[in-house]
Amino acid sequence: MTLDMVQMILVTVLTAATPLIIAAIGELVVERAGVLNLGVEGMMICGAAVGFAAAIETGSTLLGALAGAGAGLGLAALFGLLTVGLAANQVASGLALTILGLGLSGLVGAPYVGLKRDPAPHLEIPVLSDLPGIGRLLFGQDAFVYAGLALTCAVSWFLWRTRGGLILRAIGDDHTATHALGLPVRQLRFLAVLFGGACAGLAGSYLSLAYTPFWAPAMTAGRGWIALALVVFASWRPARLVAGAILFGGATVLQLHAQAASIGLPGQALSALPYVATIVALVLLSLGRRQGGSLAPAALGRDFTPHR
Amino acid sequence: MRLDLVPRAGRSPLAAILAPALSFLAAVLLGGVAVALLGVSPTAAFAAYFIAPLSELWSLQEIALKAAPLALIATGLAFCYRANLWNIGAEGQFVVGGLAGGCVALATQGSAGFILWILPAMLVGGTLAGIAYAMIPAVLKVRLGVSEILTSLMLVYVAELLLDYMARGPLRDPAGYNFPQSVPFDAAARLPYLMEGETLHAGVLVAFASVVLATIVLGRTLFGFEVRVVGASPRAARFAGFSEARLTLAAFAVSGGAAGLAGIAEVAGKIGQLQPTISPGYGFTAIIVAFLGRLSPPGILVAALVIALTTIGGEGAQIDLRLPLDLTRAFQGLLLAFVLGADVLTRFKVRLVPGGAR
Numbered sequence: 001m002t003l004d005m006v007q008m009i010l011v012t013v014l015t016a017a018t019p020l021i022i023a024a025i026g027e028l029v030v031e032r033a034g035v036l037n038l039g040v041e042g043m044m045i046c047g048a049a050v051g052f053a054a055a056i057e058t059g060s061t062l063l064g065a066l067a068g069a070g071a072g073l074g075l076a077a078l079f080g081l082l083t084v085g086l087a088a089n090q091v092a093s094g095l096a097l098t099i100l101g102l103g104l105s106g107l108v109g110a111p112y113v114g115l116k117r118d119p120a121p122h123l124e125i126p127v128l129s130d131l132p133g134i135g136r137l138l139f140g141q142d143a144f145v146y147a148g149l150a151l152t153c154a155v156s157w158f159l160w161r162t163r164g165g166l167i168l169r170a171i172g173d174d175h176t177a178t179h180a181l182g183l184p185v186r187q188l189r190f191l192a193v194l195f196g197g198a199c200a201g202l203a204g205s206y207l208s209l210a211y212t213p214f215w216a217p218a219m220t221a222g223r224g225w226i227a228l229a230l231v232v233f234a235s236w237r238p239a240r241l242v243a244g245a246i247l248f249g250g251a252t253v254l255q256l257h258a259q260a261a262s263i264g265l266p267g268q269a270l271s272a273l274p275y276v277a278t279i280v281a282l283v284l285l286s287l288g289r290r291q292g293g294s295l296a297p298a299a300l301g302r303d304f305t306p307h308r
Numbered sequence: 309m310r311l312d313l314v315p316r317a318g319r320s321p322l323a324a325i326l327a328p329a330l331s332f333l334a335a336v337l338l339g340g341v342a343v344a345l346l347g348v349s350p351t352a353a354f355a356a357y358f359i360a361p362l363s364e365l366w367s368l369q370e371i372a373l374k375a376a377p378l379a380l381i382a383t384g385l386a387f388c389y390r391a392n393l394w395n396i397g398a399e400g401q402f403v404v405g406g407l408a409g410g411c412v413a414l415a416t417q418g419s420a421g422f423i424l425w426i427l428p429a430m431l432v433g434g435t436l437a438g439i440a441y442a443m444i445p446a447v448l449k450v451r452l453g454v455s456e457i458l459t460s461l462m463l464v465y466v467a468e469l470l471l472d473y474m475a476r477g478p479l480r481d482p483a484g485y486n487f488p489q490s491v492p493f494d495a496a497a498r499l500p501y502l503m504e505g506e507t508l509h510a511g512v513l514v515a516f517a518s519v520v521l522a523t524i525v526l527g528r529t530l531f532g533f534e535v536r537v538v539g540a541s542p543r544a545a546r547f548a549g550f551s552e553a554r555l556t557l558a559a560f561a562v563s564g565g566a567a568g569l570a571g572i573a574e575v576a577g578k579i580g581q582l583q584p585t586i587s588p589g590y591g592f593t594a595i596i597v598a599f600l601g602r603l604s605p606p607g608i609l610v611a612a613l614v615i616a617l618t619t620i621g622g623e624g625a626q627i628d629l630r631l632p633l634d635l636t637r638a639f640q641g642l643l644l645a646f647v648l649g650a651d652v653l654t655r656f657k658v659r660l661v662p663g664g665a666r
Contacts, residue, residue, distance in 0.1 A: 038457065042641075078645060081649075082645060082648055082649050085311050086311075086313070086649050086652040086653075086656075086658070087313060087652060087656070088648040088649055088651065088652050089648060089651075091394050091457070092389075092595075092599050092644070092648050093645065093648050095396065095592075095595055095596075095644070096596070096641050096642075096644035096645040096648060097641070097645070098641075099592065099596065099637060099640060099641035099644065100637075100638055100641025100642055100644075100645060101641070102634075102637055102641070103634045103635065103636070103637030103638025103639070103640070103641055104634075104638050104641075105634075106632060106633075106634025106637070106638075107342075107346075107632060107634050107635060107638060110632055110634070217634075222465060225458070225461055225462070228457075228458060229458045229462070232455055232458065266473050266477065268469040268470070268472050268473040269469070269473070271469055272465065272466045272469045272470075275462040275463075275465040275466055276462070276466060278458065278462050279448075279454075279458075279459050279462050279463070282448075282454045282455065282458060282459065283448060283452060283454055286452040286453050286454050287452065305313045305315070305656065306312075306313075
């Protein structure tokens with residue numbers, strides 16, 4: 001295997017990991033604030049449909065990506081109104097969001113099925129992008145990949161290096177105490193939910209604008225759910241999240257390569273690989289921290305109503 | 309301005325019925341707007357969705373056939389959701405139940421002599437397979453603390469791929485012109501029809517009996533009481549000495565068994581052979597049904613009929629008015645969101661108060 005082939009594989013792994021990174025980093029912030037939004041899949045697929053539609057209509061990938069993020073944000077606002085505003089059950093509301101998102105995406109995307117457009121442009125720096133072995137990997141990706149990594153760094157910095165991040169994590173661990181301190185629990189949670197929605201929408205638009213530059217119904221194929229698993233897998237830490245996403249991206253790519261090389265196993269067994277890998281990863285992770293107790297934000301999934 | 313929730317002293321039974329009804333009305337109104345945006349007359353769409361399916365015998369039977377698996381799965385899920393356990397993999401348990409029961413049918417294909425045991429064996433096999441499949445997330449949760457939400461969902465994809473493999477591979481009818489489906493089941497392996505020459509089969513009765521049974525178990529037995537206490541107040545349940553682990557396993561067994569039974573009833577009733585897909589998403593739609601029915605078995609029965617009506621109506625509207633099927637799904641998602649929001653209004657008074665947000 002030559003150096004360039006290794007690079008090729010790494011590039012595909014990174015592209016497969018990018019939508020997971022973007023969606024999961026948003027959900028990480030939401031869960032750190034103590035809210036469990038299971039609607040990632042719905043927001044993602046809406047982002048994919050709306051993003052593609054907007055890109056076709058305006059001819060601009062950037063506007064498409066923004067529209068996709070906006071679609072995720074809109075759905076997240078509905079979720080936030082229900083769960084943060086009205087203290088409705090978070091699990092059920094998230095499922096409602098998923099079903100609603102799948103339906104809406106089908107409605108929005110219907111006129112655009114079968115259309116194609118050029119994938120998002122890749123970075124092109126003279127000399128650097130052509131470096132053998134690492135050029136394409138480091139300097140030849142599209143903007144989404146860099147945005148995903150920048151987003152991860154920004155979130156990591158915000159959560160652990162700013163006062164706002166400290167407050168957000170405190171709210172996620174104990175909403176009653178933070179409320180008693182006079183901190184705006186519901187306001188911050190709502191903002192976190194909106195951020196998570198925008199990220200999920202952006203991740204979805206990456207799928208339809210760069211990964212496979214067309215729209216197909218249900219094209220997210222469970223990636224939203226894998227992003228959710230990834231947040232648990234990463235024990236709510238951004239750096240581990242990137243590592244996990246690359247692992248899962250690797251599993252997806254491995255499955256594609258193995259299918260192409262027809263290694264005797266039935267195709268269905270290989271398609272099941274990412275899902276089985278998710279379960280195995282969750283099991284291994286919990287085996288690893290048997291003594292330490294749960295790492296989850298303590299108030300995760302609990303609803304909050306301020307009483308005096 | 310800020311939104312304040314003031315807890316209500318008691319929960320009025322009237323509000324408990326009004327809340328889902330008003331949510332339904334609101335969702336219908338918004339659906340009407342969406343239909344108008346798609347360029348179709350809302351009244352015509354309303355007639356196609358809610359009136360036309362009720363006017364003919366065949367569509368009434370279709371509604372009952374769609375409502376039966378939904379009610380059965382949702383009733384099982386109610387046990388989990390009441391106890392704050394989140395099994396969202398009923399779709400997978402449904403598929404595995406259908407596959408296992410179907411394997412029994414195929415293994416006994418063509419047997420002569422006393423064959424009355426075959427159908428009960430299929431139903432039991434499907435139920436047990438559903439239970440076994442639901443035990444995976446339940447045991448992982450109890451023993452290792454792994455989130456049941458994610459594991460149960462991931463297992464859905466695995467189950468679907470397993471059925472796909474079996475129906476295209478080992479179980480394919482060798483004389484079936486390469487169609488990806490099994491041999492048609494013998495008559496002894498089919499649920500009997502309730503009326504001569506019609507489509508309604510005995511699976512509807514199985515579902516109805518299960519809902520009645522669940523009503524009694526949930527309302528009148530110690531197990532049902534434990535489920536309700538754990539959901540309403542986990543702390544009180546711990547003081548009362550209820551074992552959380554045992555309850556988790558039991559609730560998952562109930563929901564997995566119900567989904568598995570629904571799966572084999574669908575295969576032995578409507579389909580009559582194994583195919584790569586046997587469910588149009590019953591396991592997921594049942595989640596809506598469970599919440600729409602406020603997690604009580606009688607309510608679930610009504611909700612299942614309503615959702616089945618909109619689904620059959622949606623299929624009719626697709627043919628007659630060219631309305632996309634996604635509209636039905638968006639409507640159902642919106643309906644669930646409204647029901648969940650309205651539920652809050654029965655527990656709290658919502659006040660808009662001037663002042664900063666908190």
